[in-house]
Amino acid sequence: xxxxSINYYLYLSSILFALGILGVLTRRNAIIILMSIELMLxxxxxxxxxxxxFMGDSSGQIFVFFIMLVAAAEVTVGLSIVVMIYKxxxxxxxxxxxxxxx
Amino acid sequence: MIEIAFFSLSILAVIFAILVITAKNPVHSxxxxxxxxxxxxxxxxxxxxQFIAVVHVIVYAGAIMVLFLFVIMLMNLxxxxxxxxxxxxxxxGVITSGLLLxxxxxxxxxxxxxxxxxxxxxxxxxxxxxxxxxxxxFLLPFELSAVLFLTAMVGAVFIGKVKAGN
Numbered sequence: 001x002x003x004x005s006i007n008y009y010l011y012l013s014s015i016l017f018a019l020g021i022l023g024v025l026t027r028r029n030a031i032i033i034l035m036s037i038e039l040m041l042x043x044x045x046x047x048x049x050x051x052x053x054f055m056g057d058s059s060g061q062i063f064v065f066f067i068m069l070v071a072a073a074e075v076t077v078g079l080s081i082v083v084m085i086y087k088x089x090x091x092x093x094x095x096x097x098x099x100x101x102x
Numbered sequence: 103m104i105e106i107a108f109f110s111l112s113i114l115a116v117i118f119a120i121l122v123i124t125a126k127n128p129v130h131s132x133x134x135x136x137x138x139x140x141x142x143x144x145x146x147x148x149x150x151x152q153f154i155a156v157v158h159v160i161v162y163a164g165a166i167m168v169l170f171l172f173v174i175m176l177m178n179l180x181x182x183x184x185x186x187x188x189x190x191x192x193x194x195g196v197i198t199s200g201l202l203l204x205x206x207x208x209x210x211x212x213x214x215x216x217x218x219x220x221x222x223x224x225x226x227x228x229x230x231x232x233x234x235x236x237x238x239x240f241l242l243p244f245e246l247s248a249v250l251f252l253t254a255m256v257g258a259v260f261i262g263k264v265k266a267g268n
Binding site for chain 1: 158165226
């Protein structure tokens with residue numbers, strides 16, 4: 001076990017995080033944007049578990065557990081907001097949500 | 103052997119992540135994201151974090167993604183109603199995230215040592231050890247997360263009850 005250097009985990013998490021940012025920046029569907037946020041959270045989770053395993057400290061894995069809890073709560077509220085936006089606008093295009101635009 | 107598993111899981115995760123953000127149909131996006139989560143769960147197993155791997159599959163692939171699927175099917179979204187951004191915006195998004203990736207890899211290349219370490223304490227991710235840590239050192243955050251869930255549930259119900267246009 002553990003003959004992989006931690007650098008590879010760093011690179012993989014960076015790639016996944018950058019892909020999540022790319023999804024947030026380039027898509028206009030609100031649900032896809034929420035899913036890209038999930039992707040970024042997972043990149044951080046992977047890195048946290050990798051560091052926890054390589055350092056021999058289990059606190060990192062508990063933190064991953066809490067990140068999952070917060071992500072579940074965030075998705076619940078976010079999706080209910082998206083459903084309300086859909087009821088209001090008939091679409092979940094984020095460019096239509098410009099009431100608070102300056 | 104473990105290198106083969108690591109690299110195949112990494113390639114799968116990256117490919118499915120790319121498909122998540124490029125798929126036109128939101129349902130396909132959700133399914134690709136589930137596949138990405140499964141490959142990340144495989145990484146957790148490789149790191150000897152079995153409990154996190156199981157919880158990851160149950161919570162993400164089982165609960166959160168099903169919620170996404172339900173909402174997408176509730177809205178009856180299909181390819182024709184899929185909004186698209188102009189090309190220059192997409193291009194600038196690619197450049198921005200590419201720059202971020204460049205900075206991150208440049209930083210990581212210089213800071214962390216490249217030698218492969220053996221895991222110092224291999225049974226750290228087992229349920230017993232994680233439970234000891236969770237209920238000894240992190241008991242208060244654990245209880246507070248119950249309050250957080252209650253708040254999120256009340257918030258979701260309240261947002262769902264408000265009439266549109268009111």
